[in-house]
Amino acid sequence: MKRNRGVAVLALALCSALALTACGGTTKDSAGAQQNQQGGSATADPNAKLRTGLKVTYLPKQINNPYFTVVRNGVQQASGEIQADFKATGPSDASASSQVTYINTAAQQRQDALVLAANDQNAVAPALKAARAQGMKVVTLDSDVAADARDVFVNQVDSSEIAVKQVELLSQAVGGSGEFAILSATANATNQNTWIGVMKQELAKPRYSGLKLVEIAYGNDDDQVSFQKTQALLQAHPNLKGIVSPTTVGLAAAGRYLSSSEYKGKVALTGLGTPNQMRAYVKDDTVKAFALWEPAKLGYLATFAAAALVSGQITGAEGQGFTAGTLGKYTIGKSGEVVLGPPTVFTKDNVDKFDF
Incomplete structure (x- = not known):
């Protein structure tokens, strides 16, 4: 150039x-x-x-x-x-x-x-x-x-594409049915709210009728707050089968909590994360799949x-x-x-x- x-x-x-x-x-x-x-x-x-x-x-x-x-x-x-x-x-x-x-x-x-x-x-x-x-x-x-x-x-990425992909990964992780929660960043984050809006639209489709969104929690893109929110979600919803976190901080914090808890292997986790943050949780089967751009x-x-x-x-x-x-x-x-x-x-x- x-x-x-x-x-x-x-x-x-x-x-x-x-x-x-x-x-x-x-x-x-x-x-x-x-x-x-x-x-x-x-x-x-x-x-x-x-x-x-x-x-x-x-x-x-x-x-x-x-x-x-x-x-x-x-x-x-x-x-x-x-x-x-x-x-x-x-x-x-x-x-x-x-x-x-x-x-x-x-x-x-x-x-x-x-x-x-x-x-x-x-x-x-x-x-x-x-x-x-x-x-x-x-x-x-x-x-x-x-x-x-x-x-x-x-x-x-295209906002619809990344939101749809997260619902797809969640559905695969929980076998197509069950209660799940979203662990977001901040309540006013533009991208998070856009993706969540598209996710709700996608969940309304017949093929996802078995999935039920029970709560949207906010970890404020803070590691410790997200860790505590993960714990709170699991305690508040005993039938929870999955968590999707469309933020790298939230996904890593949730992975850290689940990997050493009684919920490992029982509650699925997916969302958006970096390979370096999530590698250990993928290898120990806390997380089966997640997505991101570069x-x-x-x-x-x-x-x-x-x-x-x-x-x-x-x-x-x-x-x-x-x-x-x-x-x-x-x-x-x-x-x-x-x-x-x-x-x-x-x-x-x-x-x-x-x-x-």
Whole structure:
């Protein structure tokens, strides 16, 4: 991929929204794509070269979450390939408003792009809108925000596809019938709620008439809270046959509890997890199968989308395309969404083939 060797011309603008004082710069690349100073929008030029020296901030839901550490690796790799200045920051908890300060700081530091996994689609929206008004491009991944608060959303998989897959794995694990519970992340997590909504629709189909959802619990993407919620679910529902956890923290915590409890082999567990976290539980038969995408690729793709936005190659409009390094070409879909690809199902047969 060619890189723009020109020196970008930065222009400062005064802004006051949410006490943000520094504004992102405007550039005109070698192909002539000019950014709009007021809204940060641009006229797309697919032939524009990627700018070098971009300043990219990665803001995960939690800085100490193993899953988001893997995503960070992808962001960092892509940043290196496009010669961007990369930094990672974020809260230690996944509360709704915990990311606002970090968004404000990124804008004040004149970051060109923010790659964000949102804890809440609405709580962070005002800060993101103010930052975008100053020129910073916003790419969300994993969990989206309101569409008018970001430029592009990089979805790990098609939401319906991953939700349907989890119901399928659960049904297989419990033999097609019985009570089960969902152990989710936070009550306001956009992706979790989207998947759960699709799962409920799928459960209404005749082939899943034997399955009964008895409770949705929230572990707040905290290992110890998720561990305790698993215990509480088992105590509250003596006929429970399965748990599905659409969050890596919850799945690992539930696996740890079940593996050393009287419920091992009696209560099935599936959901979304990383091979490295779940390997031991697969090998000791606590978990038969679980699913996920490759998180590093998610961060990698989002970073190239951010670079394409800053460089004027895309604006986030449906139908626009860009090249994401070694992943190849991607096209923006409805509402500014880009989909990474289908999920992978991990079992005892293939879990050792993956290292993340």
